[in-house]
Amino acid sequence: MRVLRRALGTLLVLGAVSCTAAQTGDARAGDDPPAALTPFERLLPAPLSVRAGGPGYSFGPGTVIRTGPGAGPEVRRVGELLAGQLRGPDGPALPVVAGVRGDGIRLRVDGAEDGLGDEGYRLVSAPGGIDIVARTPAGLFRGGQTLRQLLPVSGPGTVPGGTVTDRPRFAYRGAMVDIARHFFTVEQVKRYVDQLVPYKVNTLHVHLTDDQGWRLAIDSWPRLAQYGGAGEVGGGPGGHWTKEEYRELVAYAGERYVDVVPEIDMPGHTNAALASYAELNCDGKAPPRYTGVKVGFSSLCVAKERTYAFVDEVLGELAELTPGRHLHIGGDEAHATPAADYAAFMDRAQQVVGRYGKTVMAWHQLAGARPAPGAVLQYWGHDRTSAADRAEVVAAAKAGHPLILSPADRVYLDMKYEAATGPGLSWAGYVPVARSYSWDPGAYLAGVPESAVLGVEAPLWTENVATRAEWELMAFPRVLGLAELGWSPAAALDWTAYSRRLAAQGPRMEAQGIGFHRSPDVPWTR
Numbered sequence: 001m002r003v004l005r006r007a008l009g010t011l012l013v014l015g016a017v018s019c020t021a022a023q024t025g026d027a028r029a030g031d032d033p034p035a036a037l038t039p040f041e042r043l044l045p046a047p048l049s050v051r052a053g054g055p056g057y058s059f060g061p062g063t064v065i066r067t068g069p070g071a072g073p074e075v076r077r078v079g080e081l082l083a084g085q086l087r088g089p090d091g092p093a094l095p096v097v098a099g100v101r102g103d104g105i106r107l108r109v110d111g112a113e114d115g116l117g118d119e120g121y122r123l124v125s126a127p128g129g130i131d132i133v134a135r136t137p138a139g140l141f142r143g144g145q146t147l148r149q150l151l152p153v154s155g156p157g158t159v160p161g162g163t164v165t166d167r168p169r170f171a172y173r174g175a176m177v178d179i180a181r182h183f184f185t186v187e188q189v190k191r192y193v194d195q196l197v198p199y200k201v202n203t204l205h206v207h208l209t210d211d212q213g214w215r216l217a218i219d220s221w222p223r224l225a226q227y228g229g230a231g232e233v234g235g236g237p238g239g240h241w242t243k244e245e246y247r248e249l250v251a252y253a254g255e256r257y258v259d260v261v262p263e264i265d266m267p268g269h270t271n272a273a274l275a276s277y278a279e280l281n282c283d284g285k286a287p288p289r290y291t292g293v294k295v296g297f298s299s300l301c302v303a304k305e306r307t308y309a310f311v312d313e314v315l316g317e318l319a320e321l322t323p324g325r326h327l328h329i330g331g332d333e334a335h336a337t338p339a340a341d342y343a344a345f346m347d348r349a350q351q352v353v354g355r356y357g358k359t360v361m362a363w364h365q366l367a368g369a370r371p372a373p374g375a376v377l378q379y380w381g382h383d384r385t386s387a388a389d390r391a392e393v394v395a396a397a398k399a400g401h402p403l404i405l406s407p408a409d410r411v412y413l414d415m416k417y418e419a420a421t422g423p424g425l426s427w428a429g430y431v432p433v434a435r436s437y438s439w440d441p442g443a444y445l446a447g448v449p450e451s452a453v454l455g456v457e458a459p460l461w462t463e464n465v466a467t468r469a470e471w472e473l474m475a476f477p478r479v480l481g482l483a484e485l486g487w488s489p490a491a492a493l494d495w496t497a498y499s500r501r502l503a504a505q506g507p508r509m510e511a512q513g514i515g516f517h518r519s520p521d522v523p524w525t526r
């Protein structure tokens with residue numbers, strides 16, 4: 001059944017999914033204008049539970065943010081960041097003060113709130129103020145993002161009375177950006193972080209290297225960025241990030257409780273590296289730089305010890321720059337590497353990751369080799385993926401390897417919405433907004449229990465995405481559906497209810513200057 005609407009003062013019940021509409025992806029929002037949603041009903045992702053009722057809190061001039069008791073510097077930092085987000089460029093001052101006595105927005109960490117987990121929170125709104133309680137500062141931050149959605153897009157106003165109790169379904173809720181095929185600056189990626197955090201995305205996967213470009217400076221191998229980074233698809237100038245720019249992104253994301261997962265793809269997708277250093281090629285000859293979009297033709301030389309010095313030094317520098325626990329080593333589409341060589345290479349690459357104290361993450365092709373203990377596999381298969389490939393992934397999951405689900409015909413953001421979409425590709429089929437949302441990660445792969453699913457991620461590949469406008473058109477609004485699939489309880493995953501919540505986000509995306517795709521399946525307000 002659908003999510004039930006209740007009058008103010010009653011519990012918002014999140015009903016079970018309407019499987020018929022959800023699984024086909026053909027459901028439409030309907031022709032009749034929907035009734036106006038209350039602020040709680042507009043929240044995206046849908047929270048675990050809401051009890052709406054009573055008068056709310058009037059937010060405006062004179063409002064303060066209070067932290068405590070005993071709040072440390074991190075809680076104060078959450079308060080300062082929330083103050084900036086709520087204030088905006090022209091809003092009222094929001095002082096952050098110590099202590100939770102008095103009206104205002106009160107932030108409090110309570111380690112006894114075991115039911116909330118590491119990112120959950122409880123938000124209570126009443127005339128005397130708003131209380132946000134969590135076990136961790138990260139939970140306080142997530143609660144603050146919910147508060148932002150309860151306020152009018154224009155800024156000050158009344159936060160409705162009631163209680164939101166919330167926690168995520170999956171620990172990993174990610175988005176991936178490919179800066180290798182077309183180069184994008186740190187500032188553009190930071191903008192994406194800001195667009196994602198209101199929807200509780202907590203991981204940014206950055207695809208740093210590929211055949212067309214190497215995008216991060218490596219001191220021990222300087223030509224990787226200097227030469228290998230000087231190009232992109234179509235022959236543009238490319239570019240690369242300095243180490244300091246990468247650190248800046250990692251810090252910026254980390255302040256917003258978003259972990260950065262860097263990816264150095266290997267042993268395939270490596271032409272930019274092979275062009276930069278002849279010694280990485282088995283014949284000792286460097287190929288020309290590549291500006292096309294074909295895949296599967298390049299490979300590091302598995303037989304050379306120099307290759308493993310390269311892997312060690314590159315991953316060592318990357319590990320030093322990255323505080324998060326994961327390093328992604330790619331491993332997909334290594335068609336130019338014989339299967340036995342692929343397995344041998346990945347054995348050694350995984351050992352390097354472990355030596356630097358990190359956990360391996362790789363595309364699901366690693367399941368066909370020998371995944372290291374605890375290695376995380378990212379599944380990008382789709383409805384036409386062979387039964388044998390799926391079986392390898394299921395077996396790896398049953399052997400204890402957590403899965404991140406990124407089915408290409410659901411959440412690859414570079415897939416066209418329809419034939420008329422300007423940028424993007426269609427090798428996995430067209431992916432309209434309804435199809436992108438209408439699947440259940442916990443039941444997606446037959447034979448894989450929900451407990452084996454670490455989370456979900458929406459990749460945005462850039463073979464045919466070259467500008468910020470194209471990036472945002474392809475990502476929005478589909479990435480918001482991914483955010484809900486990762487956060488909200490399974491019972492809330494209903495397309496009709498979601499399409500209305502999504503429509504309510506239209507004015508917020510417009511206020512951010514996002515040129516999003518106005519799907520005809522969504523009852524946008526105009």
